[in-house]
Amino acid sequence: MLNDAYSADTFRTHAHQLVDLLSDYLQQTENRQLEKVIPYQSPDDSLAYWNDDFAQGPGDVDDFFRKVIKQSTHLHHPRYMGHQVCPPLPIAAMAGLLTGLLNNGMAVYEMGLVSNPLERIVSELLARRIGFDEKSSGLLTSGGTLANLTALLAARAAKAPGDVWQHGSQERLAVMVSAEAHYCIDRSARIMGFGEGGIIKIPVNAQFQMRTDLLEQYYQQATATGLTVIAVIASASSTSTGAYDNLEAVADFCDKHSLWLHIDGAHGGGVVFSDTYRHLVKGMDRANSVVIDWHKMLMTPALATSLIFRRNEDSFRTFHQQAQYLWASSSEDWFNSGKRTFECTKLMMSVKIYAILKAYGEAIFTENVDRLYDLARQFADRIRQHPQLQLAVSPQSNIVCFRYSNSASADLNQANSQIRQELLQEGRFYIVQTTLHGEVYLRVSLMNPLTTLDDLDDLLGAILAIVPVPRA
Ligand SMILES: Cc1ncc(COP(=O)(O)O)c(C=O)c1O
Incomplete structure (x- = not known):
């Protein structure tokens, strides 16, 4: 068989x-x-259908593919x-078939001979589009949710007092974010042990943008209650209404208090490719980290997300661990993808993005x-x-x-x-x-x-x- x-x-x-x-x-x-x-049917009806199909045992896979298409x-x-x-571009879906078969898992250079260099090229392209200089660098990871968590881990490494990675947190850490931000920010902060009190939600204005005029007041209240704020997360754009926060105003505030500025551009960050709409992300080049999903506005099959750091060294702060069976040294090499991502084995996302660039620019x-x-x-x-x-x-x-x-x-x-x-x-x-x-x-x-x-x-x-x- x-x-x-x-x-x-x-x-x-x-x-x-x-x-x-x-x-x-x-x-x-x-x-x-x-x-x-x-072709909507209730979850229970769908389960019953597939249970019935499964009960028939192995059979015609072409027929199975047809059913999957029909019911999706x-x-x-x-x-x-x-x-x-x-809807992914067919050329990128074809790259999906190619990479699915090659299955070069990427964590180390030898298992990503093509996808690691392409990941660097694609990241540098996006970094230039954001307006970052050659000191920046980036990586691809499986989705905006994971990318936002990774960025907040880097923020903690850079801004929290002490070495949290090594000794755990001695402080009550907090982040500030618009009340309209995607739920994954809230979830990430909870995963990092900040608790509900460590997620300071800033109300929005009539356009559903973060009220940047309230940042100072909320910051002072937080510090007065003993919280150590490490970062502000701006949305570009928010999920519900697609509103862009005022990035310049948030960047000014972060500069004033030496906070990490992270921009969640999972949805709307793609405007960096548009002369008409890039004004919406004015100030993005002042961020410490930016997330942009390729599988949202940029026609790539899910999941494929860029996390771009203004400073290359920040991208190595997040997970500094030894793994002798994978890499011999803890040096900051760009070509061993696993050093900078939560994932070990990782999809060859860069090939799908690069295929689009190759075909159409x-x-x-x-x-x-x-x-x-x-x-x-x-x-x-x-x-x-x-x-x-x-x-x-x-x-x-x-x-x-x-x-x-x-x-x-x-x-x-x-x-x-x-x-x-x-x-x-x-x-x-x-x-x-x-x-x-x-x-x-x-x-x-x-x-x-x-x-x-x-x-x-x-x-x-x-x-x-x-x-x-x-x-x-
Ligand atoms: C602003 C924003 N951030 C993050 C996410 C989560 O991204 P993903 O679904 O790629 O994990 C979304 C998803 O819609 C989003 O709109």
Whole structure:
């Protein structure tokens, strides 16, 4: 069995079939021939389906692939506008197949002969785009969540009194972050033992940006209660509404108190590729560390996240450990990926990103960011014009939050939740919802550059068809 399972001929047969299947799939989704974006069924029904499939034992794997495609959420469908995960470029998905088969695990140079140098090239490209100089460096890691945790560990190593890595924390450490930041910041701080009191949440203004005018007051209150603040985390952009914090103001504050500035640009950091929108991250080059997800705005299959440090030496502060079986010395070499990442074995992410650059150059990132951000602004105009719809805030990124708002409706939260639920059941569009100031809003993340204004008009039509418009 093993010989056959590994044989080149077996691979060739199945792989050709899979490529044909995926090509047909792409054609159907992109041309909107596939009626549903999301073939939603309840978790229990889905489990029952797969239990039944599993009970049949080994069988036709091509048939299994077909079922997986059929039952998945279709990110390449132009009416996919749900969570912030991109429809990956086919060329990058192909690199996924290539790297899946090669499986060079990366922790040490010898297991990442190609992916370690490519990781350096890709990191340096992003560092230049951010505006960092040649003293910077970066790494790739599996997702924004892990990258943010890694950055905060570096912040602790740089700013906490004593050597926490060696002796544990003697102080009550804390970070300051906008109340709208992604939950992974809160989670990271708790993992690091800061507890709830060590996560100082700064309220936001009407645009859902951190109230930088409150930073000083919150800092003084924290220090007065015995906390040692080590870092401020700015969002670029936030998750719910896509709001960009004022990075210059946060950087000024960090300079004043010698705090670490970390910027979570997991979603919106991709604007560094856009001449039109890079003003949104003015001041990013003053950060100590920046996170940018390639699998959000930059068309790479998940997961692939860059963590870029303004100073190379900071990237080695995080995990200084000896592992004799992996590397002989503890020197700061760039080519042994495992010295700087939480992961030991790691996906060959850089190959996927590099494949995009090889095929299209950086211009494709520019085009994608510009198109999606432009479209969000056009969509917001449509919503503004509609008397029964209310925009939460003018979009800064490609995330648009709005709600059905008709004074005749008794419970708008219930009405909007119902709209979202019915859209999910229908499956012709995929959008999500969020809660802002205690109110339920519909939330659209424009992730697919093939989405058009006509698709969005149809979405508004579908929404208004769910909630009957009261007659005058
Ligand atoms: C601002 C922000 N930070 C971090 C994350 C987490 O990133 P990941 O899903 O890559 O772990 C997200 C995810 O949506 C995000 O929007």
